[in-house]
Amino acid sequence: xxxxxxxxxxxxxDNMNVNINLCDDKNEMTRKEMLKKIKCLRFAVIELALxxxxxxxxxxxxxxxxxxxxxxxxxxxxxxxxxGPLTIEYPCNKWRWLEEPWPWEGGIDNVDL
Amino acid sequence: xWTYNKVLEYPVNxxxxxxxxxxxxxxxxxxxxxxxxxxxxxxxxRFGMPDQTAxxxxxxxxxxxxxx
Numbered sequence: 519x520x521x522x523x524x525x526x527x528x529x530x531x532d533n534m535n536v537n538i539n540l541c542d543d544k545n546e547m548t549r550k551e552m553l554k555k556i557k558c559l560r561f562a563v564i565e566l567a568l569x570x571x572x573x574x575x576x577x578x579x580x581x582x583x584x585x586x587x588x589x590x591x592x593x594x595x596x597x598x599x600x601x602g603p604l605t606i607e608y609p610c611n612k613w614r615w616l617e618e619p620w621p622w623e624g625g626i627d628n629v630d631l
Numbered sequence: 632x633w634t635y636n637k638v639l640e641y642p643v644n645x646x647x648x649x650x651x652x653x654x655x656x657x658x659x660x661x662x663x664x665x666x667x668x669x670x671x672x673x674x675x676x677r678f679g680m681p682d683q684t685a686x687x688x689x690x691x692x693x694x695x696x697x698x699x
Contacts, residue, residue, distance in 0.1 A: 557638055564640070564695065571687040604637045621639040 552597050556604075559590040633697065640698065670696030 547555070566583040573579060598604055602614040661667050673693030680686045 553638065557640070557642065560636070560638065561640055568688070568691055568695070571691055572684055574684075605634055607634065618637065621637065621642060 549597075549601055552593060552601075556590065556593055556597060559586050559593065562586045563590055633694075666696045670694070 563583065563586050566579055566586065570576065570579055570583060594604060598608045602618055603610060606615060659665050670693045673689045673696065677686050677689035677693065680689055
């Protein structure tokens with residue numbers, strides 16, 4: 519599960535050279551920027567989890583995982599409140615799951631190939 | 632359990648369509664040596680895996696391979 523509390527840790531987030539930062543001010547983020555950051559955070563969380571499976575004692579990786587999980591959860595909640603659900607586990611008053619294009623039909627923020 | 636997230640892990644727009652290449656790529660996903668087959672192999676192998684680390688990595692990589 520995602521961590522609400524600040525777990526661990528000896529390392530200070532400011533000292534970490536690894537940083538996912540596409541836009542400093544979350545309030546000024548456009549939909550595209552939000553979605554891009556969600557994707558970055560998801561990627562980081564997934565890859566860190568795979569790394570931690572075989573390096574469970576790496577506290578730096580664990581800290582980063584906690585940090586990104588927290589950021590991801592906050593940003594997903596914020597995004598879904600405005601633009602509709604990213605998963606069917608997000609409750610809506612009106613069923614909005616059908617409204618947005620599917621990723622393979624050219625969702626809104628894809629990289630050109 | 633599998634839950635779907637309405638985003639791609641690495642999102643792309645295809646600018647130049649190429650049906651021949653598309654055939655190759657789709658078989659990498661669903662073909663005989665594709666990710667779908669690999670994911671199910673990983674997820675089956677985890678049931679017989681005695682080692683905790685390997686069990687976790689089989690579970691988590693199997694899950695990733697499954698995700699389109």
